[in-house]
C-alpha cells in the first residue's frame with residue numbers, strides 16, 4: 001500500500017464503521033468490534049497464530065451479529081491498514097533521521113494543512129483504533145473529521161521520545177508541554193493532555209486485550225472530543241499508541257507499549273500500533 005493512499009483507506013474504514021455499525025450498536029461494542037477486526041486482519045498476516053482461538057476472549061464481549069458483520073465488512077479493509085503499519089515501521093531508512101520522527105517538523109506540516117485550530121488535545125497512548133471510532137461516532141453526529149496527511153513516528157513507542165524533542169525550547173519536556181507547544185504553533189486557545197489510556201496500560205503492566213478494551217472509557221473519550229468539537233475546531237493526536245502481542249504458549253493476546261523484539265518471554269508482535277500517531281482534526285461547518 002502506498003503511503004499517499006493510507007489516509008483515504010483510513011477514512012474509508014471510518015465511513016463503514018459510521019454507516020454500518022454506529023446506529024445499531026453501543027459505542028463500547030463498536031469499539032471492541034473495530035479492535036477485533038483490526039487484530040483479526042493482523043493475525044491472518046502472522047503465520048502460525050490462530051485468529052479464532054486468540055480472539056475468543058474479546059469476541060465473547062461483542063454481540064454475535066456484530067462480530068459477524070465486523071468479519072464480513074471490516075477485516076478485508078483492515079488488511080491494508082495492517083500492511084501499512086508493518087511497512088512504515090520496517091522501512092529502509094533509519095527512523096531517527098526521517099522527517100516523520102521530527103515532532104516540530106510534524107507540527108509545521110499540520111499547520112501547513114489546517115492553519116489554526118481552536119483546541120489541541122493530546123491523548124497519551126491513543127491508537128488508530130480509538131481515533132477511527134471517535135471519527136465514526138462524530139460523523140454520525142454530523143461532525144466532520146479529517147485524518148491529516150501526516151503521521152508521527154515513535155520508533156520506541158514511548159512518551160519520552162516525543163517530549164524529549166522539546167528540550168531545546170522553552171516548553172517543558174512533558175506531554176503537557178507538547179500540547180502547549182502545538183497549541184501555540186496553531187494559535188489554539190485551549191490545550192489539554194489526557195493520560196487515561198496510558199494509565200490503564202500501566203496499571204498492571206500487562207493487560208489482556210479484552211480486559212484492556214473493557215477498561216478504556218471510550219464513551220468518555222469520544223464524548224469529550226464531541227463536546228469541544230461543537231464549540232470549535234479541534235486537533236487530536238497522541239505521542240504513541242499501544243502494541244498487541246501474542247504469547248503462543250499461553251494462547252493469549254496482551255496489550256503493552258514499547259514492545260521490544262528481544263523480549264525474552266516468547267512474545268510475538270501482532271499489531272505494533274505504538275510506533276505511529278495519526279492526526280485527526282474536526283472541522284466545523
Ligand SMILES: [Zn+2]
Pocket residue numbers: 124125158159160198239240
Ligand atoms: Zn505515553
